[in-house]
Amino acid sequence: MAEEFQEEPVELQSTNPGADVEMAEGEEAEATAPRNGDGDLPFAEGGDQDQRIQFISYLTSPVVTLVVGAGDTETILTAHQGLLTQSPFFSDACAAFTDDGSPRQVDLVSEELDAVGCFLEFLYTGDYFPKKLPGQRMLEQDPTIPAVDETGEQLLKHARVYTLAEKFGMEKLRSLASSKIHCVNSTAKGEITYARYIYQYTSKDDTTVRAPVANFWATRSHTLRAEAEEEFRNLCLEFPQFGYDVLTRVLDEKLKRERNEKLHPASGSVRKRPRHSQA
Template identity: 50%
Template structure:
């Protein structure tokens, strides 16, 4: 697998006054520390400025251990505290006033997804990178170009759900954008749909709506390629079946509405437009 290019950048979850690279001086405020004393109104109190954090500050922060996976087969990962604190979830666990800790247990989380989160915290991206200029994902010689099993889709889906748990919306958005760039088969898409409907909240239309839209547009063809798994998915997750059906019915209503508008001519035609179900004449 090609190694990702390592770079240091400000994370989207960071505040704008935090820097990790560069030694350039901060733009001085008119009432900054270098302002002559005595020229200010004694009644005016300036808001104290937060100190600028450099990358050295991040590296000097304590090391926190993340224990990922079930206890019988867990893996320990290490990262610097100040970087982990960009996640409200992890910051709460680390700096709890009652039980501060240097080890955080994540028994229910995926190792690859957790590793992607750490890579993102340190570099601002995770592999495979999104090539913005081309609108594609970075090539990975170790995986096929077409996802036939759902593994590639599920990788980004797991990052999405973990980012949601950790309170990192920018990473969640990045993972979702990568999902839409994966070339996949019907079998892979169904595996992805199963994960989405079993690991996300029913109110999370950001990720569920595209899934329902995909199957609503193509289910009449794709369901034949999944060898009965589509039917099993509908029975196991009624919400999935309802969302797909709702999409199909909404699309049909829109087509009927466009048809009525296109066939409506004069006022009589408009007035007569409506339901085609009428009582039979006697």
């Protein structure tokens, strides 16, 4: 995604994930955790001793089973309830659990495994891979993926985390994912794939991710059209709101230029009649 459209990147730094901690069934001490996703994360840099003690209380909370996907793609994950309940979504789900020995399970059959994994990584560490390089609009290198996102998969990774964070009520994770989107170097076809996902899975009022997409195509569609003209046309037909948003920005920019020209006319801009040679 073009860097021009990132307003203020959110910088979140943290340590790498620690080892998994096994908990016995009887250890069900409830942890006191923020319920709105805006509290201090346990591994936040500069954390004091009280934060570390609080993190121990997270680890002594009950373990919750997460069933991600369905059928052949079904995967079982586990996480500590004290951390999960930082999300209003999971806070509500965990409130229905009882202490009678019945399973503590939340079904996430429609979610992507990688996005849920990034969500859990963020809960435990305050970030998810790949992390942003300090002071730069770049992500750390992942040797398993190409430097240029030609398919849109790298953009989709962060877009899925963004929409999942919105569903789970995790504003800091939502902002972090948005900032990482603008660090991905992609092609026109990759941007088309990303734009289709954004206009399919985000609300009309979500200007955080929709506005940069529309701005990108409004300012660059004339140069990128040769690379993905058919895909761009199909996207406009599939999502008329996308076409309207792009057109609106093109017309707004044209009107802005015309106003500037009236307020600040360029010297020598008056056209002269052409001179004709005389025999």
